[in-house]
Amino acid sequence: MAVxxxxxxxxxxxxxxxxxxxxxxxxxxxxxxxxxxxxxxxKDTMLFLIDEQNKKGGVLGKQLEPVVVDIASDxxxxxELARQLIEVDKVDVVFGCWTSVCRKSVxxxxxxxxxxxxxxxxxxxEESQRNVFYTGAAxxxxxxxxxDYTANEEGVxxxxxxxxxxxxxxxxxxxxxxxxxxxxxxxxxIMINYTxxxxxDWQTIVSDIKAFGSAGKKTAVVSTINGDANVPFYRELGNxxxxxxxxxxxAFSVGEEELAGLDTAPLVGHSAAxxxxxxVDTPENxxxxxxxxxxxxxxxxxxxxxxxxxxxxxxxxVKAVEAAGTTDSDAVIDSIIGVAVPNLSGxxxxxxxxxxxxxxxxxxxxxxxxxxxxxxETPGSGAGRRVERLPAxxxxx
Amino acid sequence: MGRRDAEKVRVNNNLRRVIRSAIGQxxxxxxxxxxxRAATQSIMRDADPVNLPLLDEALAAETDPGVKTLMQTARxxxxxxxxxxxxxxxxxxxxxxxxxxxxxAITVLxxxxxxxxxxxxxxxxxxxxGLSHDAAARGxxxxxxxxxxxxxVLLLAAIGLAITFGVMGVINMAHGEMVxxxxxxxxxxxxxxxxxxxGLAEYSLAVALPAAFLFTAxxxxxxxxxxxxxxxxxxxxxxxxxxxxxxxxxxxVRTIFGPTNQMVSNPSWMSxxxxxxxxxxxxxxxWIVMFAIAVFLMLLMILNRTPLGLQMRxxxxxxxxxxxMGIRTPMVDALxxxxxxxxxxxxxxxxxxxxxxxxxxxxGLHHRQLHGxxxxxxxxxxxxxxxxPHTRRRQQIPRTLCRRRARQNPDPGHDHSLHPAPATRPxxxxxxxxxxxxxxxxxxxxxxxx
Numbered sequence: 001m002a003v004x005x006x007x008x009x010x011x012x013x014x015x016x017x018x019x020x021x022x023x024x025x026x027x028x029x030x031x032x033x034x035x036x037x038x039x040x041x042x043k044d045t046m047l048f049l050i051d052e053q054n055k056k057g058g059v060l061g062k063q064l065e066p067v068v069v070d071i072a073s074d075x076x077x078x079x080e081l082a083r084q085l086i087e088v089d090k091v092d093v094v095f096g097c098w099t100s101v102c103r104k105s106v107x108x109x110x111x112x113x114x115x116x117x118x119x120x121x122x123x124x125x126e127e128s129q130r131n132v133f134y135t136g137a138a139x140x141x142x143x144x145x146x147x148d149y150t151a152n153e154e155g156v157x158x159x160x161x162x163x164x165x166x167x168x169x170x171x172x173x174x175x176x177x178x179x180x181x182x183x184x185x186x187x188x189x190i191m192i193n194y195t196x197x198x199x200x201d202w203q204t205i206v207s208d209i210k211a212f213g214s215a216g217k218k219t220a221v222v223s224t225i226n227g228d229a230n231v232p233f234y235r236e237l238g239n240x241x242x243x244x245x246x247x248x249x250x251a252f253s254v255g256e257e258e259l260a261g262l263d264t265a266p267l268v269g270h271s272a273a274x275x276x277x278x279x280v281d282t283p284e285n286x287x288x289x290x291x292x293x294x295x296x297x298x299x300x301x302x303x304x305x306x307x308x309x310x311x312x313x314x315x316x317x318v319k320a321v322e323a324a325g326t327t328d329s330d331a332v333i334d335s336i337i338g339v340a341v342p343n344l345s346g347x348x349x350x351x352x353x354x355x356x357x358x359x360x361x362x363x364x365x366x367x368x369x370x371x372x373x374x375x376x377e378t379p380g381s382g383a384g385r386r387v388e389r390l391p392a393x394x395x396x397x
Numbered sequence: 398m399g400r401r402d403a404e405k406v407r408v409n410n411n412l413r414r415v416i417r418s419a420i421g422q423x424x425x426x427x428x429x430x431x432x433x434r435a436a437t438q439s440i441m442r443d444a445d446p447v448n449l450p451l452l453d454e455a456l457a458a459e460t461d462p463g464v465k466t467l468m469q470t471a472r473x474x475x476x477x478x479x480x481x482x483x484x485x486x487x488x489x490x491x492x493x494x495x496x497x498x499x500x501x502a503i504t505v506l507x508x509x510x511x512x513x514x515x516x517x518x519x520x521x522x523x524x525x526x527g528l529s530h531d532a533a534a535r536g537x538x539x540x541x542x543x544x545x546x547x548x549x550v551l552l553l554a555a556i557g558l559a560i561t562f563g564v565m566g567v568i569n570m571a572h573g574e575m576v577x578x579x580x581x582x583x584x585x586x587x588x589x590x591x592x593x594x595x596g597l598a599e600y601s602l603a604v605a606l607p608a609a610f611l612f613t614a615x616x617x618x619x620x621x622x623x624x625x626x627x628x629x630x631x632x633x634x635x636x637x638x639x640x641x642x643x644x645x646x647x648x649x650v651r652t653i654f655g656p657t658n659q660m661v662s663n664p665s666w667m668s669x670x671x672x673x674x675x676x677x678x679x680x681x682x683x684w685i686v687m688f689a690i691a692v693f694l695m696l697l698m699i700l701n702r703t704p705l706g707l708q709m710r711x712x713x714x715x716x717x718x719x720x721x722m723g724i725r726t727p728m729v730d731a732l733x734x735x736x737x738x739x740x741x742x743x744x745x746x747x748x749x750x751x752x753x754x755x756x757x758x759x760x761g762l763h764h765r766q767l768h769g770x771x772x773x774x775x776x777x778x779x780x781x782x783x784x785x786p787h788t789r790r791r792q793q794i795p796r797t798l799c800r801r802r803a804r805q806n807p808d809p810g811h812d813h814s815l816h817p818a819p820a821t822r823p824x825x826x827x828x829x830x831x832x833x834x835x836x837x838x839x840x841x842x843x844x845x846x847x
Contacts, residue, residue: 013775032648034757036656123843154410198761200752203543203682214501216508228761229659231753239670239679245414246442263662269410365409 028096033073120309124171146273163224244269256302495524549689557740577747587779617738
């Protein structure tokens with residue numbers, strides 16, 4: 001805090017900012033490299049949201065001006081660009097990052113320069129930082145309800161936890177492993193497997209899963225496989241005839257975008273746990289999809305969960321800024337707590353004091369057109385809560 | 398009444414299982430043997446004893462021997478899992494289940510073992526032991542198959558690289574992007590066929606193969622003529638320039654098609670898997686192994702049996718002599734680069750069937766194949782295997798690179814070699830560039846006229 005103020009006063013250009021007639025919004029996403037597949041559409045969504053807000057007259061009577069940078073899937077570069085956005089471009093708020101490693105890399109910058117980051121993707125929890133607002137799901141808003149649903153509805157007794165080898169899957173699987181053991185699942189009924197980013201040869205792993213599933217107990221796969229690796233994984237599952245009715249796969253990082261490059265007919269019935277699906281049937285969602293598709297000029301692009309998170313985060317920020325009457329970080333951090341805005345699934349999302357938001361948990365089953373059929377929805381609002389550290393006998397890395 | 402007033406019927410997996418079984422019951426007496434086979438399989442998966450009388454009826458009427466065996470297996474599956482069946486029936490069923498020999502047999506036998514009365518346990522255990530023994534052997538064979546199939550994908554992707562590297566000494570960092578362009582050509586071909594000739598969708602790959610080969614070969618020739626030919630003999634500069642080209646190609650594709658995956662569908666003869674003596678072999682991988690072998694043989698034939706191959710070999714062995722004999726070496730270079738790129742395009746068609754078709758496709762391959770030591774070792778072995786018998790005997794690729802280095806750096810003081818001096822000094826008999834080369838790890842072969 002003190003450091004942030006000092007850094008702020010050390011910059012002579014800061015007072016001049018107040019006289020400018022636009023409010024600058026930083027967009028910090030990968031537009032090239034391995035994460036571009038997921039993040040480019042988020043940049044488009046932000047540009048769309050800013051454009052919509054400007055049509056409504058902007059914020060505090062000023063127009064919003066997007067400043068887009070490309071972090072090129074390079075995390076140290078993300079930290080540099082975050083600094084550039086805040087110090088050189090003088091943005092008032094930043095929307096960005098996808099992977100946890102990106103968020104961890106830029107965190108010290110936001111802390112030091114006392115700026116705001118809205119982070120739109122589900123993550124592993126165990127974090128609550130003053131300058132960051134987490135508009136994606138924490139594990140208790142996604143992973144645990146999904147496992148409960150699968151255990152109850154499908155009668156699953158044996159679990160494969162398959163993930164990409166980095167911080168989010170590792171931590172989530174650790175939480176899930178403990179959770180399953182607490183529920184009485186034996187250690188030999190849990191198989192954990194990690195693969196690198198972009199893994200494409202799934203033959204051995206899929207046959208291991210098949211073998212693990214032939215022990216006479218109902219088996220399910222909980223997948224935290226991220227990004228590109230999903231398409232070859234599902235393709236291998238489909239080709240090997242692993243049907244959702246036999247070994248269902250519940251994924252946390254798969255949405256409409258990831259399925260876009262895939263013939264989903266063999267995957268019907270495998271599911272994903274998210275907080276939003278494009279197939280959510282509400283007037284808000286219908287309007288959002290139509291307006292966004294008109295903005296990007298294409299009707300066959302899909303919307304997904306992190307886009308909704310940006311939608312919610314952006315609207316919360318607008319509301320908090322208007323309530324505070326200023327874009328100053330400290331004022332916004334104070335005024336945003338408790339702010340509630342409509343989400344796209346027909347409820348309200350509100351910002352909790354721990355900087356996480358309330359979300360419904362939806363479980364969708366893959367349809368043959370690449371969309372999801374929502375088969376389960378949490379009854380409550382699904383308050384976000386920081387997941388506490390794991391028990392001592394199972395320390396985090 | 399509005400759309401949202403009606404309650405939607407939600408199909409989940411439980412319902413789906415019931416539907417699958419019901420469809421099985423209804424189609425079990427169909428006239429078509431394939432339908433009966435599918436029906437039997439779905440009934441077998443559910444193993445509901447309610448279906449037994451129906452299955453018996455179908456079994457009595459069955460004429461097709463294949464379907465009949467399957468029905469008998471299905472019957473055994475159901476009986477074994479039915480706690481109300483008599484012990485004799487279950488005893489008779491265990492070996493039939495074991496004989497079917499796939500994974501689900503182990504599942505069912507294990508399940509049955511847990512619930513069986515003591516009288517049955519020994520029988521089931523015996524069946525299970527036999528099956529587990531077979532399963533271990535099959536697992537080993539299956540692993541070998543996975544190795545072959547992974548190897549064939551890498552071979553396809555690297556073989557074109559080996560040609561340009563072997564013949565021209567150019568490390569083409571844009572090779573992965575050629576593979577990507579091949580995959581995007583497949584996507585475009587499929588999109589066009591779907592729009593203008595939907596009936597041909599099954600054969601889209603047959604159209605995509607020549608299209609991808611031609612397109613990537615032309616791009617390759619353009620790159621060679623436009624950039625690489627100015628940089629011959631400067632391996633580091635070539636490396637940098639082709640890396641730049643790879644980034645340009647990647648970003649152009651991202652700009653034109655967008656960053657997301659494009660959908661390339663598998664034709665039906667490439668989807669699913671076949672059971673082969675208890676091994677499960679996925680069709681797409683199988684055809685890619687076959688395709689890799691075919692491309693490999695074709696390349697061997699081009700190198701050994703065509704005028705272009707002859708000229709390529711001549712240029713490889715002695716560029717100046719070949720030039721003196723009237724071979725237009727620049728044209729051979731361009732065509733060689735075109736051939737290497739074209740084969741990368743073919744690899745792209747194959748990879749589009751198993752991997753993502755996204756701008757990152759090529760980059761992923763770089764990481765797997767180009768970086769690190771695999772370049773030299775892999776490149777060499779593939780180059781040797783793919784080259785003529787002559788090149789196979791000699792250290793062809795390093796030699797070409799050495800020669801270029803030697804030409805470039807006659808003065809050892811200006812050697813830009815990346816590699817530290819080896820402990821023992823290799824013999825490189827023809828004096829020119831001798832010391833410069835000795836500082837590379839290449840040129841170990843004393844007989845090589847560098």
